[in-house]
Amino acid sequence: MELPISFKERMQRLLSDEYTNFEAALLKSAPVSIRVNSKKVDNLPDLQRVPWADNAYYLPERPLFTLDPLLHAGCYYVQEASSMFLEQALNQAVDLSQPLHVLDLCGAPGGKSTHLASLISEDSLLVANEVIKSRANILAENIAKWGSGNAMVTSSDPSNFSRLPEFFDVMVVDAPCSGEGMFRKDPQAINEWSEENVKLCAQRQQRILIDVWEALKPGGILVYSTCTWNEQENEENISWLAAQEQAESIKLKLDDAWGVVPSQMKGVEGYRFYPHRIQGEGFFMAVLRKTGDVEVSSKSSKKKKYKLQHAGKKEKALVQDWLQEADKYEWLQYGEVISALPANLFEAADEVYQNLHVIYAGTEVAEANGKKLKPMHALALSQHLNKDAFTIIDMDLELALKYLRKEDISLNSSGNDWVLLQYKNIPLGFAKQIGNRVNNYYPKEWRIRMELPAELPEGSII
Numbered sequence: 001m002e003l004p005i006s007f008k009e010r011m012q013r014l015l016s017d018e019y020t021n022f023e024a025a026l027l028k029s030a031p032v033s034i035r036v037n038s039k040k041v042d043n044l045p046d047l048q049r050v051p052w053a054d055n056a057y058y059l060p061e062r063p064l065f066t067l068d069p070l071l072h073a074g075c076y077y078v079q080e081a082s083s084m085f086l087e088q089a090l091n092q093a094v095d096l097s098q099p100l101h102v103l104d105l106c107g108a109p110g111g112k113s114t115h116l117a118s119l120i121s122e123d124s125l126l127v128a129n130e131v132i133k134s135r136a137n138i139l140a141e142n143i144a145k146w147g148s149g150n151a152m153v154t155s156s157d158p159s160n161f162s163r164l165p166e167f168f169d170v171m172v173v174d175a176p177c178s179g180e181g182m183f184r185k186d187p188q189a190i191n192e193w194s195e196e197n198v199k200l201c202a203q204r205q206q207r208i209l210i211d212v213w214e215a216l217k218p219g220g221i222l223v224y225s226t227c228t229w230n231e232q233e234n235e236e237n238i239s240w241l242a243a244q245e246q247a248e249s250i251k252l253k254l255d256d257a258w259g260v261v262p263s264q265m266k267g268v269e270g271y272r273f274y275p276h277r278i279q280g281e282g283f284f285m286a287v288l289r290k291t292g293d294v295e296v297s298s299k300s301s302k303k304k305k306y307k308l309q310h311a312g313k314k315e316k317a318l319v320q321d322w323l324q325e326a327d328k329y330e331w332l333q334y335g336e337v338i339s340a341l342p343a344n345l346f347e348a349a350d351e352v353y354q355n356l357h358v359i360y361a362g363t364e365v366a367e368a369n370g371k372k373l374k375p376m377h378a379l380a381l382s383q384h385l386n387k388d389a390f391t392i393i394d395m396d397l398e399l400a401l402k403y404l405r406k407e408d409i410s411l412n413s414s415g416n417d418w419v420l421l422q423y424k425n426i427p428l429g430f431a432k433q434i435g436n437r438v439n440n441y442y443p444k445e446w447r448i449r450m451e452l453p454a455e456l457p458e459g460s461i462i
């Protein structure tokens, strides 16, 4: 691995006599870790745990994840371990039992968003945003697979967030960066690295931070992270923001055994992750609290005009039993799609809807076309699905993978209705039986594209 000279010199300055170990660690293969969706599966006692996150584990080797149906069912997310330190930041700096408005500004593909979805309470609203449209679709897919139902996916520029002043209690900015921490996972990142690019990244991060700051409530928490080590994109940016705006740096408690390196530079507490000290990739995190007073709201007391559209009574009556505790939801309709949003989040979700470009909200439950009713794929993956409303058919691994490849399948049963298809008791999606024939309704864009090997793996890794 040929490291750029100026990168090497900086790391030698930062790490002094640890540098040799650091460079040796860059030559080793990256550890593999997953974070489990505890609403879908139990803990996995036999695997080594990631020390700073519950429900997170290292795997002894990298399996062929694509061929594990439970990955597609949202039972776990393959995520690099250092990034999961977000859990410490939130547990230590925020009262997570409270109803919160939480923003993940740079959200795709969804590692931190799905983690946030697991950490916040059911009464909280997660806004998972990704400015790049194609990547926002992947984020929406991962949010739907996680199935928490209290999230919205938006695709808006950071500058649009000033339309929601003091709206969020927590903001995560996992900024696009020069990627030094990814050198061993992605050698291409070395070719793209330059001092000039570091400078451009730092400037872009400053723009992002200043654009989104107004949307944070006084008293609210900003978690800033990158996967790079240079100070310009990390401590210098955070101390620059704290100097511009009213903010204080938050110190987190660390367990020495974790190997996380605290950095105190320019009045900012930061947390550095180096591959020779921890089992994970390069990472930086800092936490700021916005100080100052909440502005007196100038909102009028006039009855609000909501833009989110309610589903018709008839449509609602047809599908409400498909979710558990149907009364807890507001039922919405866009064109033919009927979705459910926890009722206590309706007002906040409407504000988001009026100001940002929303591409997914709550749980998409059904498509209603006249008398024809089709359950949406997201319903199968919802943590709140009422399984009793459907005929269930269990599949073995081979059949499950054929279903996930959107192949024609046969189910050894006949009927004329929707069936919920499961693997190891976990819903994977819907199919429709028409006599002996089966229509596979797995979403085309999500299908497994790789050919199945002659010999299948043993099954799920969890």
Ligand SMILES: C[S@@+](CC[C@H](N)C(=O)[O-])C[C@H]1O[C@@H](n2cnc3c(N)ncnc32)[C@H](O)[C@@H]1O
Binding pocket: 083, 105, 106, 107, 108, 109, 110, 111, 112, 113, 130, 131, 132, 135, 158, 174, 175, 176, 177, 204, 208
């Ligand atoms: C480090 S990645 C986010 C990873 C994600 N948080 C996760 O945990 O899966 C940074 C994201 O920022 C997005 N991005 C790029 N330019 C941006 C900009 N100017 N403003 C906001 N986000 C941007 C990228 O498309 C990318 O998805």
